[in-house]
Amino acid sequence: MKVHVDMSICLLHGQCVIAAPEVFSFDDDGGLVWVKEIGEDLRADTEAAADACPEQAIVLEG
Amino acid sequence: MTETAAPLADAPYLDVADPAFSIRSQAVKDARAQSWYARTPYGIAVLRYDEVQKLLRHPKLRQGSHLWPQHNGVTTGKFATWWCNMLLCQEGETHGRLRRMANPAFSPKLIADLQPKFQALANRLIDQFAAKGECDFIADFTEPYATGVICDLLGLPFEKWRELADIAADMGLALGVTFKQDLPKIEAAIARLFAYAEELVADRRAHPSADFVGMLVKANTENKDQLSDQELLDMIVLAIFGGIDTTRNQIGLAMDMFVQNPDQWALLAERPDLAKAAVEEVMRTRPTVTWVTRAATETFTFNGLEIAEGTTLHLYGQTAATDPAVMPDAERFDITAERKPHFGFGGGAHHCLGHFIARGDMTEALKLLASRLKNPRFAAPVEWLPDSGNTGAIRMPLAFDPA
Numbered sequence A: 001m002k003v004h005v006d007m008s009i010c011l012l013h014g015q016c017v018i019a020a021p022e023v024f025s026f027d028d029d030g031g032l033v034w035v036k037e038i039g040e041d042l043r044a045d046t047e048a049a050a051d052a053c054p055e056q057a058i059v060l061e062g
Numbered sequence B: 001m002t003e004t005a006a007p008l009a010d011a012p013y014l015d016v017a018d019p020a021f022s023i024r025s026q027a028v029k030d031a032r033a034q035s036w037y038a039r040t041p042y043g044i045a046v047l048r049y050d051e052v053q054k055l056l057r058h059p060k061l062r063q064g065s066h067l068w069p070q071h072n073g074v075t076t077g078k079f080a081t082w083w084c085n086m087l088l089c090q091e092g093e094t095h096g097r098l099r100r101m102a103n104p105a106f107s108p109k110l111i112a113d114l115q116p117k118f119q120a121l122a123n124r125l126i127d128q129f130a131a132k133g134e135c136d137f138i139a140d141f142t143e144p145y146a147t148g149v150i151c152d153l154l155g156l157p158f159e160k161w162r163e164l165a166d167i168a169a170d171m172g173l174a175l176g177v178t179f180k181q182d183l184p185k186i187e188a189a190i191a192r193l194f195a196y197a198e199e200l201v202a203d204r205r206a207h208p209s210a211d212f213v214g215m216l217v218k219a220n221t222e223n224k225d226q227l228s229d230q231e232l233l234d235m236i237v238l239a240i241f242g243g244i245d246t247t248r249n250q251i252g253l254a255m256d257m258f259v260q261n262p263d264q265w266a267l268l269a270e271r272p273d274l275a276k277a278a279v280e281e282v283m284r285t286r287p288t289v290t291w292v293t294r295a296a297t298e299t300f301t302f303n304g305l306e307i308a309e310g311t312t313l314h315l316y317g318q319t320a321a322t323d324p325a326v327m328p329d330a331e332r333f334d335i336t337a338e339r340k341p342h343f344g345f346g347g348g349a350h351h352c353l354g355h356f357i358a359r360g361d362m363t364e365a366l367k368l369l370a371s372r373l374k375n376p377r378f379a380a381p382v383e384w385l386p387d388s389g390n391t392g393a394i395r396m397p398l399a400f401d402p403a
C-alpha cells in the first residue's frame, strides 16, 4: 500500500505518529517523515492513522 | 529567523484575573501588536499565530491541566482520581496508548452514521419553539442539542438529556473558582456518571455493537493490557464531560456572531453548503475555548525568550487566529473567506478527539437553524460567562421570524 500525506494541509498534529509510530515520525527539525510504501503487517495501523488525522491529510492507495 | 524578544519584565501585562478582562479587548490587541507574548498573573500568554501554532506541538510543553485539583487543594476522591488519569492529563506513552485505543470510537466513519440523528434532534428542538418566534437559545436549543448529541453517541434515549445535562453542569463546577466548596456536589455527579458508564459497558458486553461505546468496549475486550476496565470507564466519562459544555457554548457563540452579521445568516440560509465553512469561521473568530494551557517540562529558549521549567503558558488561539498581521481582514466574519486554520480544537497530541462529532453536529444545527429562524436578534441582553478561558452564553433571549 502507498502512503501519501498532503503536506499543504498537514498541521503536524502528530496524531498519525501516535496511531502508527512504525510508519510516521517526526525528524529532528519537527518535520513529518513517513514510510512511503508499506506491507500488509502495517495496513491496520496506517488506516487507523488516516482515520485519526484531524486534517484528513493522509491518502492511502492500494 | 528568530526575532529577539524583549526581556520578560518589558513584555505587556494583561490582568487576566480581573473579572472584567476580555480576551477581545483593545488591550489584548495592543499587546499582540507589540509582542508575541504577554505576562499575566497566571504565567505567559502567547498571542500570535506562528507562536501558538509551534507551541501547541512543542516537545518541551505538556498539557497544563493536570495540577488543577491539587492547586485547589483537592487531592483525593473520585473526581481527582479520574482527572489525573484521564486522557487529557496524560502525556507521552500513556497518552498515546489511550488515544490509540479511543480513536476507532471517534472515527469520522462512525460519526457519518449519526448525521441523520443530529438532523432529527435539531428539528425536534426547533419544532418546540419555532412558532413562537422567540426562545432562550441556550435553554431551548444549545443545551438540549449538545446533550442530545451525547445521548445519540452513547445510545441513550433523548429523554435522558435533562439528567445528563444536570450531572454535566455539576461536574463543570470543578472548573470554576469555587471547586473546593462545590466538591460534595461534584463527587456526587461523577459517581452518577460512572454508574451510567458502567451500565452502558455492561449492556455492550452483553450485546456487542459497533457504535461508540461498543467500539470502546471492543478495544477493552481485545486489549486489556492497552485499555483497562477502569480506563474504559474513564474515557466514557471524559466524552460526556468534554463534549457537552463545549458544544453548548460553541453553538451559542455561533448565534452571537450571526446576530452581529445578519447578511451572513441570510447567506447561510440561501446556501446550506456553507454550513461547514461557517462552523470554522465561527470557531476562528469566536471560539468557546479561547486559550489552552501548557506547562514547561524543562527550561528552554523559544524565539529568544527563556521559558523556565514549570512555567504556565496560555496559548490564546482566538487572539492568534484573528491577527491582522497574518490574515487580511482578520476581524471580519465571512463564511465564504479562505482562512488559515483556527485553534478552536487545540492542536498537537491533545487535539480534540471529538472534533469530527462536534464539526458534524454543529454543521447540521446551523444549516437547519438558518433555514427555519429568519432575522434572529437579541430580545433582551445576553448573560455571558467571563470572556476568557472557556466562554459562552448562559442565557440568550432570541427573537426571530419563523420561516
Ligand code: HEM
Pocket (backbone or CB within 6 Å): B063, B064, B087, B088, B089, B099, B238, B239, B240, B242, B243, B244, B246, B247, B250, B288, B289, B292, B293, B343, B344, B345, B346, B347, B349, B350, B351, B352, B353, B354, B355, B357, B358
Ligand atoms: C464545539 C465543541 C468542542 C470544542 C470547542 C472542543 C475543544 C477542545 C479543545 C480545545 C481540546 C484540547 C485541550 C487542550 O489541548 O488543552 C479538546 C480536547 C478533547 N476533546 Fe474536545 N471540544 C469539543 C467537543 C468535544 C466532544 C463532542 C468530545 C467527545 C465526545 C470531545 C472530547 C475531547 C477529548 C477526549 C479531548 C482530550 C484529547 C487529548 O487529550 O488527547 N470534545 N477539545
Ligand code: SF4
Pocket (backbone or CB within 6 Å): A005, A009, A010, A011, A012, A013, A014, A015, A016, A017, A024, A032, A052, A053, A054, A055, A056, A057, A058
Ligand atoms: S495527523 Fe495528519 S495533520 Fe497531523 S501530522 Fe499526521 S498527517 Fe499531519
